[in-house]
Every structure is written in C-alpha cells, then in structure tokens.
Amino acid sequence: MSDTSIIITSTQITELIDLVRRVHGFDFSGYTKASLKRRVVRIMQLKKMEFYDLKHTLVNDQHFFQYFLEEITVNVTEMFRDPSFYKALNLQVIPYLSTYQHAKIWCAGCSTGEEVYSLAILLREAGLSNKSFIYGTDINTEVLREARKGIYSLRSIKSYAENYQFTGLKGSISDNFTILYDAASVHNELKQNTLFSVHNLVSDDVFNEFQLISCRNVFIYFETELQERILELFYKSLCPLGYLCLGSKETIRSDAFKRKFKVINHQENIYQKIGT
Amino acid sequence: MGPDKNLLERWRTTELLLLGGSAGSFKLLFQMVKLLPADLGKIVIIVIHRKRNFFSEIAKLFAENSRMSLREIEDKDVLEKNTIYIAPANYHTLIEKGGYFSLDVSEAVWYSKPSIDVTFECAAEVYQERCMAILLSGANQDGAEGMLKLKNSGAVTIAQHPEDAEMDEMPAAAINNGAAGYILRTDEIFKLLHTQ
Numbered sequence: 183m184s185d186t187s188i189i190i191t192s193t194q195i196t197e198l199i200d201l202v203r204r205v206h207g208f209d210f211s212g213y214t215k216a217s218l219k220r221r222v223v224r225i226m227q228l229k230k231m232e233f234y235d236l237k238h239t240l241v242n243d244q245h246f247f248q249y250f251l252e253e254i255t256v257n258v259t260e261m262f263r264d265p266s267f268y269k270a271l272n273l274q275v276i277p278y279l280s281t282y283q284h285a286k287i288w289c290a291g292c293s294t295g296e297e298v299y300s301l302a303i304l305l306r307e308a309g310l311s312n313k314s315f316i317y318g319t320d321i322n323t324e325v326l327r328e329a330r331k332g333i334y335s336l337r338s339i340k341s342y343a344e345n346y347q348f349t350g351l352k353g354s355i356s357d358n359f360t361i362l363y364d365a366a367s368v369h370n371e372l373k374q375n376t377l378f379s380v381h382n383l384v385s386d387d388v389f390n391e392f393q394l395i396s397c398r399n400v401f402i403y404f405e406t407e408l409q410e411r412i413l414e415l416f417y418k419s420l421c422p423l424g425y426l427c428l429g430s431k432e433t434i435r436s437d438a439f440k441r442k443f444k445v446i447n448h449q450e451n452i453y454q455k456i457g458t
Numbered sequence: 459m460g461p462d463k464n465l466l467e468r469w470r471t472t473e474l475l476l477l478g479g480s481a482g483s484f485k486l487l488f489q490m491v492k493l494l495p496a497d498l499g500k501i502v503i504i505v506i507h508r509k510r511n512f513f514s515e516i517a518k519l520f521a522e523n524s525r526m527s528l529r530e531i532e533d534k535d536v537l538e539k540n541t542i543y544i545a546p547a548n549y550h551t552l553i554e555k556g557g558y559f560s561l562d563v564s565e566a567v568w569y570s571k572p573s574i575d576v577t578f579e580c581a582a583e584v585y586q587e588r589c590m591a592i593l594l595s596g597a598n599q600d601g602a603e604g605m606l607k608l609k610n611s612g613a614v615t616i617a618q619h620p621e622d623a624e625m626d627e628m629p630a631a632a633i634n635n636g637a638a639g640y641i642l643r644t645d646e647i648f649k650l651l652h653t654q
Contacts, residue, residue, distance in 0.1 A: 192555065214560040216552035216580050221564075256564040263548075402533045402549075402561040409534075431532045431546055431561050 188223050194233055195219055198240075205241055208251070208321070209384050212408030221254045228253070252324050256403065257293045260341070261300045261334075261355065263398075264430050265348030267450045268304060272350070274446055275394065275425050276308045285314040285393040288419065290383060291400035292318035295329025295376075296342075301396065302372040303358050307351050311375060317390065319381035326378045332368030334359075339366045383412050388419045395420060399429040406435070413439050420455040427452050465640060468614045469650055473539070474589035475500050476581055476608075478574035480507040480596030482624025486644065487594070488520065491542060493651055496525040502542040503581070505551065505574045507596070517544045533561045545572040553580040568600035578604025587612030592647060593638070594618045596628030605637035615639040618647065 359366035443453035517530040567573035617638035620626035
C-alpha cells in the first residue's frame with residue numbers, strides 16, 4: 183500500500199516545520215510528529231516528490247502550499263461520528279442550552295462541516311434552531327469552502343445513516359437533505375444558523391463567547407503543551423458553566439485544567455467550565 | 459520441539475510485544491491475554507480489526523481475563539511495561555518518539571482503522587530491534603508492510619503458520635513479502651509466550 187522507499191527522518195520533519203513557519207507563518211511545531219511524518223510521506227507519494235522537491239515547491243509555489251495545508255491536516259470526518267456522544271449531548275447538554283435566549287456554539291477544527299451540520303440537526307430536533315448559532319472554524323480555507331456548500335455524496339450520507347440510527351434521534355438523516363442524483367445537499371434551513379470562517383487554534387485568539395465548544399479529534403494531532411494552550415483559549419471563550427466537548431479518546435489530563443473543568447460525561451469527554 | 463534458542467533470547471530481552479490480527483484471531487488473542495503473567499516486564503500492544511461504533515466489548519472482555527493491567531488506548535497514554543494496550547476502533551494508533559501514543563482518524567489502510575501497518579511502522583521507528591511482532595489470522599493484507607519495516611529495523615517478526623490460521627491471507631502476505639523472520643505453529647507461539 184504505502185511506498186516503503188520513502189523514508190523521512192525526524193530532522194527533516196523539523197526542517198520542514200521551520201521552513202513552513204518562516205515562509206508561510208504557520209506553526210506546526212506543537213503537532214505530534216508521528217502523524218506529521220505520515221502526512222508528509224503521503225504528500226510525497228501522491229505528488230511523486232523527493233524531499234528536496236517538496237521543500238523547493240513549498241517555498242516557491244503558493245498554490246502548492248494551500249494543497250500542502252489541506253493534506254498535512256487530517257480532514258477525515260463524518261456525520262454523527264460516535265453516536266453515543268450525540269446521545270449524551272442531547273440528554274446532558276441540550277436542556278442547558280435551551281435555557282438561553284440564544285446559544286452560541288463553536289465547532290473548532292470543523293473541516294468539511296459534517297460535525298457542524300450534525301449539531302445543527304440535533305438542535306433542530308430539540309426545537310432550538312431559532313435560538314442557536316454555530317460557528318465552524320478551521321485553518322484551511324479549502325475545507326471551509328466545502329463546508330459552506332454543504333454538499334456531500336449520497337454514499338457517505340448512507341453510511342452516516344447508520345450512525346444516526348444509534349443517536350436515538352427521531353426521523354431519518356435524509357430528512358435534512360435534498361438529494362439530486364448522487365449528491366445530497368444540506369437544507370438551507372440548517373445552513374442559516376451556521377457561519378464558517380478561518381481560525382488557527384495555534385495562533386488566533388478568543389473571538390466570541392460561547393455556551394458550547396466542540397473540538398473533537400483535533401487534540402490527537404497536538405502535543406500536550408499545545409493542547410493546554412488551547413484548553414486555556416477554550417476556557418476564556420466559554421461563558422460561566424459553558425460546555426466543552428472533546429473526542430471520545432481525548433481526556434483533560436493536566437491538574438490545573440481538571441480544576442477548571444468539571445467532568446459531565448467521562449465516557450464521551452464532555453466537560454463544564456467551573457471556577458472563574 | 460521448543461522454539462529456537464536465538465528466538466527465546468530475543469523474547470526475553472524484548473521490550474515491546476506487538477500482536478496483530480483480524481478475522482479468526484480473536485480466540486487466539488484472548489488466550490494470549492489470559493496466558494501472559496502480570497509481571498511480564500514488557501509492553502504489549504494489540505491491534506485487532508473490528509466493527510466501528512460499538513463500545514469496546516473486546517477491551518472489556520480482555521480486561522476481565524487478563525492478569526496484566528489492560529486498557530484501551532487513549533490519546534497521549536504513556537507506554538508502560540506490564541500493561542496490555544488495545545488499539546481503539548475507528549482510530550489509527552501511532553507511537554511517538556517520547557514513548558507515548560497519539561491517535562489519528564486519517565484514511566483507513568486496507569479498509570481498516572485501526573490498521574496494523576500503521577502501528578507496526580511506528581514501532582519500527584521508535585523501538586527498532588527492541589520489539590517483537592506476531593501477525594495472526596486475517597482476511598486481508600494489513601500488517602505485512604508494517605512487519606517488513608519492523609524486520610528491516612531489526613525487530614523479531616513472526617507470522618502464524620498459514621495452515622494453522624483460520625484465515626491465512628494476512629500471515630501469508632507477510633511471508634510472501636519477506637517480512638516474516640519466523641513462521642511458527644500456533645502451539646509454538648504459545649510456548650514462546652509462556653517462556654519466562
């Protein structure tokens with residue numbers, strides 16, 4: 183499957199991180215190295231490039247950098263990934279959100295938007311469509327363009343239908359799409375309450391106050407120190423008693439942050455901001 | 459006949475034991491988990507293909523029958539000896555140079571997530587000759603490529619004898635690409651793991 187002949191050393195990864203930071207201003211130094219290495223090898227395979235070519239093209243070709251940015255971050259996502267999470271959210275968090283006149287939700291690292299629309303569907307089912315707004319952010323402009331379109335392949339929607347079934351939500355996932363040939367387009371009604379924009383968790387700051395922040399399967403690509411910096415950003419971005427959702431394998435480990443976030447659901451890593 | 463002396467010596471000194479399997483490997487892995495003593499002195503990682511979306515019944519079942527401490531891997535868990543780690547469903551399990559895991563949701567490899575190849579490749583880089591990998595029954599070719607990298611980096615690599623495997627495609631792939639340093643019968647594998 184993968185080409186065994188491509189070998190990248192840790193020194194070369196460091197070299198590449200430095201280069202991208204100097205030339206393009208993106209700092210990947212806090213990213214986990216094993217994943218970065220796999221992504222770089224993947225790019226070299228897809229583009230049939232040697233390491234030298236990769237460096238050269240990264241410096242001289244802005245379009246290529248956009249491509250690099252898309253490929254270096256993992257954009258594999260699905261609707262209602264981990265149905266048990268959505269079930270827990272529905273039971274433990276939605277009632278709280280409904281007490282607000284208007285709830286703001288931040289989906290950080292939203293990629294092509296599947297999770298934003300999953301949340302939008304959940305909110306609609308709870309009757310909160312007109313009382314909520316979801317901000318989806320990512321570092322990558324290209325995936326955000328896809329997210330705004332909200333058009334997914336019919337095949338993928340079919341595979342999300344199984345997830346949906348396990349969430350305990352009523353109806354069927356396809357109720358939320360207009361289907362045309364082999365494409366499924368998210369209903370405008372759901373899109374209305376969403377906004378997608380660029381935000382880099384590594385370098386950008388607080389931009390609003392939220393009742394709920396969902397950042398799932400993003401921390402897995404970050405080293406512990408960077409995770410903690412971003413936890414601080416989330417803490418500052420949440421209203422008092424606001425909720426934070428991490429991926430089902432991403433736990434808050436640092437004692438300092440354990441004091442700032444109360445565990446609401448241990449299995450699904452749902453937390454609530456406490457303290458001041 | 460017992461396992462050869464060289465292999466026994468490598469087993470004694472190995473720090474990390476990797477077990478990979480797919481269809482037809484569950485019973486074997488279950489028996490291995492039961493067999494390994496609490497004070498094995500090694501890190502054990504199990505990568506087994508399974509259905510996504512179902513909360514880890516496997517990890518629960520294994521934990522109830524293991525004498526070693528056993529857990530399903532969470533992001534940034536530190537690799538510690540005398541512990542069996544199970545790769546979670548719907549993620550790839552990577553190993554970082556600092557001796558901890560990181561998880562990854564990227565594209566499936568051989569239609570599999572977790573992929574045995576991915577974890578084996580990381581182990582080859584980080585643990586090199588300090589690890590031993592056993593590839594068991596399975597109905598696809600995941601693991602063969604990763605096992606080749608392990609072998610090239612000096613690790614001990616063992617494929618279950620295809621005649622003993624419920625599904626022979628997986629161990630056979632590792633034999634065909636030259637990744638298997640040893641081809642062992644099921645009872646020989648158990649004898650080896652049983653040796654203190």
